[in-house]
Amino acid sequence: MNTISASPAQENTQNRGHALVVDDKPANCKMLAAMLKKLGFEVDIAVNGQDALALFDRHAFDIVFMDIMMPEMNGYQITHQLKKRCGSRFVPVIFLTALRNDDALARCIDAGGDDFMSKPFSFVILEARIRAMERIRQMYDELSGKNRTIENLLNVTRDGERLADRIFTRLVQEHSTPIDALRILQRPAEAFCGDLVLTARLPDGNVRILVADFTGHGMTAAVGALPVATLFRSMCEQGLSDAALLAAINDRLYELLPVDLFMAACLVTVDVKNNFFTFWNGGLPDALLLDHGVTTALESRHLPLGIQAELNARPEQYQFELTDRLLIRSDGLHEATNQNGRMLSEASLVDTISSFESGESPLDGITTLLDRHLDGHQPEDDITLVDIPLGRLAEIIEERPVTRKAVNHWQWSAEWCGEQLAVVPRFSELLSGLSPGSQLASHITTLETILTELYNNALDHGVLVLDSSIKDEPTGFCQYYEEREALLEQAAMLPGWIRLNLQCYYTEDGGELTILVQDSGIGFIARDWKPPEDRSRRWGRGIALITELADSVTYSECGTEVKVLYRF
Amino acid sequence: MIIQHHLDRERNQLTIQVPERFDFQANRAFREAYREQVLPSGRYIVDLGQARYMDSAALGMLLLLREHATAQDAAVAIHGANADLKRILTIARFEQLFEIF
16 A cells, blocks of 8 residues: 555654545655644555545544545545545544635535645644644534433433333233223323223122323333232222222322322222212312213312322212213313313313213214314323223123133143142143143243242242241251251141142244242232342342243232243 | 262362252252362352252352352352353342352
């Protein structure tokens, strides 16, 4: 290659960076190179375009000095190519020109040049021009640094929102039983906010619906929604009362959320046999009871949940006729502002609703009203409207038992008692036996770990009532396993049991396995369990391990029941 | 259960050979393998080459060995873990406490 490589400056120890001089006349190059070295630059020289581009690809230059008139590629063309290769870096190109006409100088800038100097030039002018470029580069670097910070922050926010969204979707999927007769209108706002609708069938066949709106957005809302969904499901499964559920949710949120965060909610339980419903509204807009064209507003009479230390909820009772409906909404609906900043008026909403025959769902009409009002404008808050056909919930339940659709499916249960408890089952063999040659095969080792940990936890803490924390005593670890062994030797006398239920659904490209382990113990409080922060703590690793390996782990019944979902 | 171990005096290191299932049942035997050993500034090597399963109790046992070794200024290395076992060790962040190779 026809270049002259120059060594770093000797006169000036200050390192100002790496300069490239592109000029076909060696005398010019030498002179400029000498000046640049004196100013503290390391200098490379290229005598034509090809060399310039080759050098540019090899080194990260800080500044380029460019002659215009050269054979083959001229200075404009070379600059055009160089600038294309800079990416996000700012590499100033200064044209050196003997030309005096304005057009030629303007072309320098058009070609991507940053400045020009007329030949001949003095040392003082050269240094001044370089300092000006350095100042621009400094501003450029500061700006792109700030841009990167902003971009990173935006990504963190977006990740948080995606995560919150995912948690919400999963919560509703896992803790809510879909009820076909219900119709729900939901419009998420631009930034995820988190209106929550949970539904359940109670053991006596009644239907319970919770519509909630958190004051926080994104992750904050998701943090609150998590215990709400869990409490809702487990307390509904146990058939506990509205008042008990509201008190439990209130306690949990009060203890969990900061003062300014709370949850406005409506809770409705429909007694499908006796045609009445109980109703509690804390902080949501009026719910609307539609009875033969008459609309009654059921207003909020209570504080939202999570504000008071104790809640003594007394839900109201209402009789209904089979064609009656109840509409519950979040404040996003009437607060939905259009481009002109106008909210949706209550009058227009009531007008729309009363234009429908009794027994007919007004939801489509309201959707049309809302769409016309917003006219493509994105709402600022989540909009939720739940339409409950009070008289039709009963029909649906009788007509349609809950079944899951899956082409391929198996279910397997077992119970261990007495002496059999002491023999930890070989779960890998069990699973390969239950599901030979299926997609499950490559997950068997992981599942064996999960199942064995669950079984041992149920055995140790549920049946044998051993306390893990004794493992922290100096000789405790061995003592723990000795006690365990001693207890198991008399396993025949033990009153306890462990039950396991496995349900496996296959889809085209995978499937999911639901593991349910129950034990006869008195349980523990799952929320008191904390992952070991101290890596060298000798106990509490089992649950941490399961949590990492599985898609979800839910403790219920005070910890005597654990449900683990594993997708494959 | 017996756990094989091998003492290399010249190198001042003890290799403990873990069985196929490294779980709570191995607790006592695992401890017996190193309890009497004193290897100042030496090395304890846990060979997982034959193991294909380990549980959370095994993680606890490794921590006990580490405590024993640290008191003598000796190191503990975990050797030969297969992909499944490596995953369990990684979930527990054991690479911060042990040399794993």
